[in-house]
Amino acid sequence: MATLDDLVAFLQDFMGDVGNKDPYMPNGLQVRGREEVKLLATGVSASLRLFEEAVARKADALLVHHGLNMPPGQLPSTVLQ
Numbered sequence: 001m002a003t004l005d006d007l008v009a010f011l012q013d014f015m016g017d018v019g020n021k022d023p024y025m026p027n028g029l030q031v032r033g034r035e036e037v038k039l040l041a042t043g044v045s046a047s048l049r050l051f052e053e054a055v056a057r058k059a060d061a062l063l064v065h066h067g068l069n070m071p072p073g074q075l076p077s078t079v080l081q
Contacts, residue, residue, distance in 0.1 A: 001036055001037065001038050002036075002037050003035060003036060003037070004029075004032070004033065004034065004035050004036070004037055004060075004061060005035075007037050007040070007061060008028070008029050011063075012028070023072035023073075024069050024070060024071070024072060025066070025067055025068075025069055025070075026067065026070060027067070030046075030067050030068055030070075031068075033060060033061050033062070034060040034061065036060065037060040037061045038060050039057070039058060039059045039060050039061075040059065040060065040061050040062075040063060041053070041054040041057060041059035041061070041062045041063070042062070042063045042064070043062065043063075043064045043065075044064065044065050044066060045064060045065070045066040046062075046064045046066060046067050046068045050062065050064070
């Protein structure tokens with residue numbers, strides 16, 4: 001088990017500073033979930049179907065390669081809770 005903050009810190013350290021090359025697809029944590037992560041689901045692209053499948057499998061966090069598209073300067077965490 002890990003905390004969500006520990007998981008995010010590990011991924012940032014592992015991946016290095018990837019920056020935000022596309023203003024419509026911010027890198028990093030987009031939607032804050034459970035604070036304790038026991039089960040991590042993974043997928044290629046964020047989508048409603050993937051979120052629903054992660055919930056159905058009782059995942060505590062979801063890691064994707066292609067995140068959510070958002071207007072520049074607006075993070076999904078400010079829209080989705």
